[in-house]
Amino acid sequence: xxxxxxxxxxxxxxxxxxxxxxxxxxxxxxxxxxxxxxxxxxxxxxxxxxxxxxxxxxxxxxxxxxxxxxxxxxxxxxxxxxxxxxxxxxxxxxxxxxxxxxxxxxxxxxxxxxxxxxxxxxxxxxxxxxxxxxxxxxxxxxxxxxxxxxxxxxxxxxxxxxxxxxxxxxxxxxxxxxxxxxxxxxxxxxxxxxxxxxxxxxxxxxxxxxxxxxxxxxxxxxxxxxxxxxxxxxxxxxxxxxxxxxxxxxxxxxxxxxxxxxxxxxxxxxxxxxxxxxxxxxxxxxxxxxxxxxxxxxxxxxxxxxxxxxxxxxxxxxxxxxxxxxxxxxxxxxxxxxxxxxxxxxxxxxxxxxxxxxxxxxxxxxxxxxxxxxxxxxxxxxxxxxxxxxxxxxxxxxxxxxxxxxxxxxxxxxxxxxxxxxxxxxxxxxxxxxxxxxxxxxxxxxxxxxxxxxxxxxxxxxxxxxxxxxxxxxxxxxxxxxxxxxxxxxxxxxxxxxxxxxxxxxxxxxxxxxxxxxxxxxxxxxxxxxxxxxxxxxxxxxxxxxxxxxxxxxxxxxxxxxxxxxxxxxxxxxxxxxxxxxxxxxxxxxxxxxxxxxxxxxxxxxxxxxxxxxxxxxxxxxxxxxxxxxxxxxxxxxx
Amino acid sequence: xxxxxxxxxxxxxxxxxxxxxxxxxxxxxxxxxxxxxxxxxxxxxxxxxxxxxxxxxxxxxxxxxxxxxxxxxxxxxxxxxxxxxxxxxxxxxxxxxxxxxxxxxxxxxxxxxxxxxxxxxxxxxxxxxxxxxxxxxxxxxxxxxxxxxxxxxxxxxxxxxxxxxxxxxxxxxxxxxxxxxxxxxxxxxxxxxxxxxxxxxxxxxxxxxxxxxxxxxxxxxxxxxxxxxxxxxxxxxxxxxxxxxxxxxxxxxxxxxxxxxxxxxxxxxxxxxxxxxxxxxxxxxxxxxxxxxxxxxxxxxxxxxxxxxxxxxxxxxxxxxxxxxxxxxxxx
Numbered sequence: 001x002x003x004x005x006x007x008x009x010x011x012x013x014x015x016x017x018x019x020x021x022x023x024x025x026x027x028x029x030x031x032x033x034x035x036x037x038x039x040x041x042x043x044x045x046x047x048x049x050x051x052x053x054x055x056x057x058x059x060x061x062x063x064x065x066x067x068x069x070x071x072x073x074x075x076x077x078x079x080x081x082x083x084x085x086x087x088x089x090x091x092x093x094x095x096x097x098x099x100x101x102x103x104x105x106x107x108x109x110x111x112x113x114x115x116x117x118x119x120x121x122x123x124x125x126x127x128x129x130x131x132x133x134x135x136x137x138x139x140x141x142x143x144x145x146x147x148x149x150x151x152x153x154x155x156x157x158x159x160x161x162x163x164x165x166x167x168x169x170x171x172x173x174x175x176x177x178x179x180x181x182x183x184x185x186x187x188x189x190x191x192x193x194x195x196x197x198x199x200x201x202x203x204x205x206x207x208x209x210x211x212x213x214x215x216x217x218x219x220x221x222x223x224x225x226x227x228x229x230x231x232x233x234x235x236x237x238x239x240x241x242x243x244x245x246x247x248x249x250x251x252x253x254x255x256x257x258x259x260x261x262x263x264x265x266x267x268x269x270x271x272x273x274x275x276x277x278x279x280x281x282x283x284x285x286x287x288x289x290x291x292x293x294x295x296x297x298x299x300x301x302x303x304x305x306x307x308x309x310x311x312x313x314x315x316x317x318x319x320x321x322x323x324x325x326x327x328x329x330x331x332x333x334x335x336x337x338x339x340x341x342x343x344x345x346x347x348x349x350x351x352x353x354x355x356x357x358x359x360x361x362x363x364x365x366x367x368x369x370x371x372x373x374x375x376x377x378x379x380x381x382x383x384x385x386x387x388x389x390x391x392x393x394x395x396x397x398x399x400x401x402x403x404x405x406x407x408x409x410x411x412x413x414x415x416x417x418x419x420x421x422x423x424x425x426x427x428x429x430x431x432x433x434x435x436x437x438x439x440x441x442x443x444x445x446x447x448x449x450x451x452x453x454x455x456x457x458x459x460x461x462x463x464x465x466x467x468x469x470x471x472x473x474x475x476x477x478x479x480x481x482x483x484x485x486x487x488x489x490x491x492x493x494x495x496x497x498x499x500x501x502x503x504x505x506x507x508x509x510x511x512x513x514x515x516x517x518x519x520x521x522x523x524x525x526x527x528x529x530x531x532x533x534x535x536x537x538x539x540x541x542x543x544x545x546x547x548x549x550x551x552x553x554x555x556x557x558x559x560x561x562x563x564x565x566x567x568x569x570x571x572x573x574x575x576x577x578x579x580x581x582x583x584x585x586x587x588x589x590x591x592x593x594x595x596x597x598x599x600x601x602x603x604x605x606x607x608x609x610x611x612x613x614x615x616x617x618x619x620x621x622x623x624x625x626x627x628x629x630x631x632x633x634x635x636x637x638x639x
Numbered sequence: 640x641x642x643x644x645x646x647x648x649x650x651x652x653x654x655x656x657x658x659x660x661x662x663x664x665x666x667x668x669x670x671x672x673x674x675x676x677x678x679x680x681x682x683x684x685x686x687x688x689x690x691x692x693x694x695x696x697x698x699x700x701x702x703x704x705x706x707x708x709x710x711x712x713x714x715x716x717x718x719x720x721x722x723x724x725x726x727x728x729x730x731x732x733x734x735x736x737x738x739x740x741x742x743x744x745x746x747x748x749x750x751x752x753x754x755x756x757x758x759x760x761x762x763x764x765x766x767x768x769x770x771x772x773x774x775x776x777x778x779x780x781x782x783x784x785x786x787x788x789x790x791x792x793x794x795x796x797x798x799x800x801x802x803x804x805x806x807x808x809x810x811x812x813x814x815x816x817x818x819x820x821x822x823x824x825x826x827x828x829x830x831x832x833x834x835x836x837x838x839x840x841x842x843x844x845x846x847x848x849x850x851x852x853x854x855x856x857x858x859x860x861x862x863x864x865x866x867x868x869x870x871x872x873x874x875x876x877x878x879x880x881x882x883x884x885x886x887x888x889x890x891x892x893x894x895x896x897x898x899x900x901x902x903x904x905x906x907x908x909x910x911x912x913x914x915x916x917x918x919x920x921x922x923x924x925x926x927x928x929x930x931x932x933x934x935x936x937x938x939x940x941x942x943x944x945x946x947x948x949x950x951x952x953x954x955x956x957x958x959x960x961x962x963x964x965x966x967x968x969x970x971x
Contacts, residue, residue: 079924081727155698156691198686230721230731236699240729248729264728265735267916298914309801487679488671527682539690617686 029284031069033291034275043275044132046286051124053109054280057287057630064608066281067632072292073606074313078300080248080264085317086271086293087247088197090256091624092278094121095194099626101513101619103191107135107255107278109177115567116186123177128276129253133207137173142206144171146213147242152235161193161200186567188515197621201244205253212238257288257629269295279629288629310334313603314631316341316615316622321389322461324599335604340392340597341615346507346520347398347591348389349465351375351453352529355550355588358497361443366500367550370426372587376415377423378476384468385593388461397584398506398591403614405513406576414584416591423476432477441477450479454499457484462503465592495532502529506591509618514573516619521579522560523548530588552586605634644954651946656714658942659935663710666931672702673726673929680928700726713932717939723932727925732936736918740903742811743917745829747902750837754844762852766860767879777849784846793839793912800835811836811915836913840906855890859883892955899948900941 030038030046037043059066077085096106105111107127112120127135147153148162158168169181181190193200214222214234222234231237241249247256248264255278258271271293279287298306303318308330319327327338353366353375365371381395399411427441432449434442441449451473455462463482470480482503485493493499507520519525523534526545534553536545548554556579563575583589598615608631614620671679674697678688697703701712713723722732761781765774812828819825859865860883868878907919914920918937925934957963 079727154695156695159689159691232699239699243729246729264730265739265921267914299911299920302912302914305797486669488669488676491675491679492670527678 029286031273031286031291033070033273037275049128049132049276050280050286051109051127051278053124054278054284054286055106055124056284057279057281057627059282059630063610064627064630066283066285067289067607067630067634069285069289069291069632071290071605071633072294072313073290073628073631073633074294074296074311075315076296076298076303076306076312076318077269078298078303078318080266080269080297081246082297082317083247083260083264083269083295084198084245085622086258086260086295087245087256088621089623089628090258091197091621091627092256093195093199094202095191097195097619097625101511103195113191116188116190117183119181119190121179121181123179124278125177127278129205129207129255130259130274130276131205131208131253132276133205133253135203135255136176137179138176139203139206140171140179141173142209143202143204146206146215147204148202150215152214152233153238159200161189162187185565188564188566188572189517192516192619195619197618197624198245204242204244208251208253209238209242212241258293267297269297271295277629279627281630289632290629307601308334310336312336312601313606313633314601314609314623314628316598316600319599319601320459320461321596321599324597327599327601336601337604339600339602339609339611341600341613342595343598344401344403344510344614344616344620345505345594346400346510347396347589347594348393348506348596349462349503349592350398350506351469351590351592352494352502352504353588353590354494354497354500354502354529355531355553356497356533356546357500359500361445361447362500365430365443368430369552369586370430372590373415374423374426374430374476375473375478376587376590377417377419377426378472378478379416379469379590379592380418380472381416381592382418383472384465387468388464389593389596393593393596396591396594397587398589398594399510399580399584400507400512401510401595404511406573406580408577408580411580411584415587418472420472420475427476427478435477438479439474439477440479448479449477450481451501452481452483452499454490454493454502455482455484456487456490456504458487466503469592491527494529495526495536497533504529506589506594509616510594511614511616511619512576514569514576518560518563518576518579521583522556523553524557524560552582553588556582603633607632607634644950647950647953651950654946655939655942659714659717659939660710662935662938662942663713663931666926666929666935667706669929671929673700673931674702676927676929677726696726700724713935717936722936722939725925725930725933727928727930727933732933735921735933736937739916739918739921742829742915743919744902746811746833746836746840746915746917749833750840750844750906751898751902753837753841754848757841758845758848759852762849763856763879763884765849765853766856769857781846781849784842787842789839789843789906789909790912792842793836793909796835796839797913836909836915839913840909851890852887855887856883859886886960889956889960892959893952895952895955896945896949899951900944903941903944 034043038045043049058064077083092107094105094107095103095111098104107124108121109124110122112118121140123135123137129135148158157163162168164183164185164187167184169183169187172180172182174180194202210216212222212225212234217225219234222237226232226234226237229237231240241252243249244252244254247254247260250260250263254260254274257274257277257279259274260269260271262269273288273291277287281287296306296311300318303315304320304323304326306312307315307319307323308327310330310333313336324338324340330336331338353372355363355366357363357366376397385391385393385395395416396412397414397416400407402412431444432441436442436448438448443449453466455466463484466480466482473480483499490499490502494502509516509520512518520528523531524538526532526536526539528535531548531553533545534548537547538545538557548557559575559579563572566572566575600609600615602609610626613626615622619625674693678693681688701709704712716723720733724730725732725735728735761777765777768774811832812825816825816828862883865878865883868882869875873881903918907923909915910917910919911923922934922937924930925937
C-alpha cells in the first residue's frame with residue numbers, strides 16, 4: 001500500500017516538476033497515469049476528452065489551491081454495498097449545490113427554471129461518458145421512455161418526486177443537447193432531488209443499457225440473455241446492470257470523477273480516474289487530481305482502529321465522536337490530522353414521546369403539551385453538552401441550525417432551559433400530584449410515572465445521555481428506564497405503539513432552506529417515531545394507521561400540503577417558520593444538543609480538504625460538496 | 640458394506656430436509672425481512688429511501704409471498720443447484736461465495752496442520768511423562784490457550800504487531816495482490832500473512848487437541864497389553880509407536896465429521912476481528928442483514944458437510960480399526 005502511494009506521489013512530483021520547468025502545453029498537462037494510453041492512441045488527448053465548455057472549478061487560492069496529478073486515496077468502508085459512497089462523494093450531478101447551498105449547473109452547461117414548473121436543461125457539447133460515448137438527450141429519452149414509462153421496468157410507475165398531484169411531467173427532447181420537463185403545477189422537489197446525495201437519475205447510459213432492453217434487442221433475445229445470466233427475466237437483468245447509485249457494475253459507464261473497476265464481492269475496491277470527466281481547474285487541467293481511490297472493506301468496529309493506525313488518507317464514515325481522543329493520540333504516529341467538522345442534525349440525540357402509544361393513560365399524558373414541556377424543562381442540556389460532548393456542541397431543541405436561513409433563536413430555546421421548578425409546577429397542574437415513597441409521581445390510576453425509553457442499543461452515547469436525563473427527571477418526580485433492543489425490533493415496537501418513548505437522532509436536515517421539503521416536521525411517514533401511526537396513515541393514503549387527531553398535528557399536515565402548492569420561496573419560508581414554531585412550542589420531539597463535531601481524519605499529505613466544514617448527508621453529500629476531485633496528494637512526507 | 644452406505648445416504652435426506660426447515664424458520668424468526676433491515680440501516684446513516692423502489696424490490700425478490708412459498712422455492716431451487724439470490728450483493732449466492740471459499744480452505748487447512756503439528760508431540764509427551772514438570776507446564780500453557788478468547792488474542796496481536804512492526808494484520812495478503820490472479824508472488828504474500836490468523840485460530844484448537852491426545856493415550860497406556868509388551872522387553876519408543884499411539888488415533892478420525900464444516904466456515908469471530916476475506920464474516924453479515932438465501936444456503940452447505948463428514952469418519956474408522964463392526968449398530 002505504502003509503496004503504491006509513494007510511486008504515485010513520485011509520478012505526481014515528476015509531473016509537477018515538468019510543469020514548473022516548461023511552460024504548460026497540452027501534452028504535458030496530461031495526467032501521468034494516462035500519458036501512455038494517449039501516446040499509444042488508446043485515448044484521445046485531454047482537449048478532445050473534455051467537453052467544449054468544461055466546468056471550471058473556482059480556486060480561491062486560500063482554502064483551495066491548484067494541485068498536481070497522481071497518487072492513491074485510501075478509504076475504508078464496512079460493506080461492499082458502501083461503495084455507493086463514491087457516487088455521493090464524487091457528486092457529479094446535473095444540478096448540484098455549491099458551498100453556499102445554491103443550485104448551480106454541474107453536468108449541465110446551464111438550466112432554466114420557470115416558476116418551478118418548466119425546466120430546460122442544456123447539456124455540454126462534447127461531454128462524454130467514462131467509456132467515451134457522447135452524453136446527449138438520447139440518454140434522457142432512454143430513461144424517460146424506456147425505463148420510467150416501461151411497464152416491465154417500472155411496474156409501479158414514475159418515482160414520487162416526478163409526480164405532482166399524481167401527474168407526471170411532459171418531457172421533450174428538442175435537440176441532442178436540450179431536454180425540457182414541464183409540469184402543470186409547480187414541482188419544488190425536482191431540483192433538490194437531482195442535487196441530492198442519492199440523486200434521482202433521469203438519464204442513463206443508453207448506448208450501454210440498450211443491449212439488455214427487450215425493446216431494443218427483441219423479446220426473444222432479451223429472454224435468452226436473461227436465462228444465460230441467470231436472471232429471473234430481462235427486467236431483472238436490466239435492473240442489475242443499471243445501478244448508477246450502487247456503483248457495483250464496472251461495465252456501466254459513469255459521469256463521476258472516478259470509475260469503479262471492481263465487481264463485488266471484494267475486500268478492496270479500486271476506482272480509476274474518469275478520463276472524460278467534465279471539470280477542470282483554473283489552469284484548464286482536467287480533474288480529478290488523484291489517480292486512484294482505493295476502498296478497503298473492514299468491519300465497522302475495526303474502522304477507527306485501522307484509521308488510527310494510518311491505513312487511510314481520508315475517513316469520516318464509521319468514526320464517531322467517542323473515537324476522537326483515540327484518533328488524536330495517533331495523529332503524530334500515523335501522520336494525519338483529526339479535524340472536527342460540524343454536523344447538521346437538528347439534534348444529535350432526541351427523545352420521541354410516542355403520541356400513538358397503546359397504553360391509554362400514557363397516551364393521554366404524552367398528548368398533553370404540558371407534560372412534554374415539563375419533560376423538556378427537566379432536561380439539563382448544558383450538563384449533557386459538558387459531560388458527553390466536552391462542551392463542543394450546543395444545547396438546543398430539535399430544530400434547524402443558526403446557519404439555516406429559517407432559523408430563529410426561539411426555535412432553539414423555547415422550553416429548553418433547565419428549570420425543575422417550572423417542570424414540577426406543570427406536572428402539578430396536570431394533576432400528577434400524588435407521589436410514592438421514592439418521590440416518583442403517580443399516574444391517575446396509581447401506577448408510578450416510570451417512562452420506559454426504547455433504544456436501538458447501538459451507541460453508548462445514547463445511554464450516557466439518557467443517564468444524565470434520568471437525573472434531571474428524577475428531580476421532577478419522573479423515573480426513567482431505558483430498554484435497549486435491536487434496530488428492527490426497536491422500530492417494530494415504536495411503529496406498533498408498544499413503546500411509549502424512544503430515543504433516536506433528531507431532524508436529519510438542520511440546514512433547511514425554504515425550498516427544501518419540510519416533510520420531517522409533518523406527520524407524513526411511519527418512520528417518524530413521535531407519531532408512527534399518523535405518518536403511516538398519510539403515507540399509505542389512508543389504508544393503514546390512524547388519521548392525526550391532535551389539532552397541532554393536523555395543522556402541520558395542512559401546512560405541509562400548503563407548502564407543496566406555495567407559489568414562491570417567500571411563502572414557503574413563511575410556512576416553514578410556522579411549522580418550526582409549532583414544533584418549538586409543542587415539543588413533539590425533545591432535542592438535547594446540536595452541532596456536535598464529526599471527526600474527519602485527513603492525511604497530512606492530502607490538500608484542499610477544508611479545515612472546518614459541514615459534514616452532512618443532504619444537502620452536502622458528506623465530502624461531495626467540497627469537491628473531492630480537487631483534493632490532491634502532496635509529496636511531503638506523511639509524518 | 641454397500642447396503643450400509645446406501646442406508647446411511649438414504650437417512651441423510653430426511654435429516655437434511657429437517658435441517659433446512661429449522662434453518663429457514665430460525666432465519667425468519669427475527670422480525671422484519673431483508674428490506675426492512677436495509678431501510679433501517681440507510682436511515683441510521685441519514686439516507687432516504689424511495690418507498691416505491693422498496694415496493695418494487697419486495698416484489699422482485701419475492702418477499703411479499705407467504706413464507707411456505709418462499710421455503711418451497713428455496714428448497715426446490717437447491718435440488719437444481721440454484722441456491723437463491725443474495726439481496727445484499729444483488730447476485731446469485733453461488734457467485735458470491737466463490738473466491739472466498741478457496742482462501743477459507745487455505746487458512747483452515749494450514750490451521751489444522753499447525754494444530755496437529757504442535758498438539759500431537761506435546762500430547763504424547765504429556766501422556767508419557769504424566770505429572771512431571773513438563774506435563775504441568777505444557778498443560779498450563781494449553782489451558783491458557785483455551786481460556787483466552789480468540790477474538791481477544793487477535794485484537795492484542797493486531798495491536799502489538801501494528802505498534803512494533805508497523806504491519807497491518809487485517810487481510811491475508813498485500814493489498815496490491817488482492818484483485819490479481821493467483822501467481823507465485825501472490826501465494827508468497829499469502830503465506831507471509833497467514834501465520835497470524837493461523838496462530839490465533841490455532842491456539843484454542845491446539846490446547847483442546849493436547850488434552851484429547853493426552854487423555855486417549857493415557858487410557859491406552861494403562862492397559863494390560865502395554866504392560867505385557869513392556870515386560871517382554873520391547874523398547875519403550877517402539878512399544879509406544881506400534882500399539883497405544885495407533886489406538887489413540889481413533890479420535891483423530893472421528894474428528895473429521897466436525898473438521899469438514901470448520902474448514903469451510905473458518906473461525907467466524909476471529910475472521911471478523913482480523914477482517915479476513917473468508918466466508919465467516921460473510922455468513923455473519925448475511926445473518927445480521929437477514930439476507931436469507933445467502934445465509935440459509937451457506938448454513939445448508941455446512942450441514943451437508945457435517946453429515947458427509949460423519950459418514951466419512953464412520954467408514955474410515957471401520958476400515959482402520961478392526962474392532963469396529965458395521966453390522967452391530969444396524970442390526971439392533
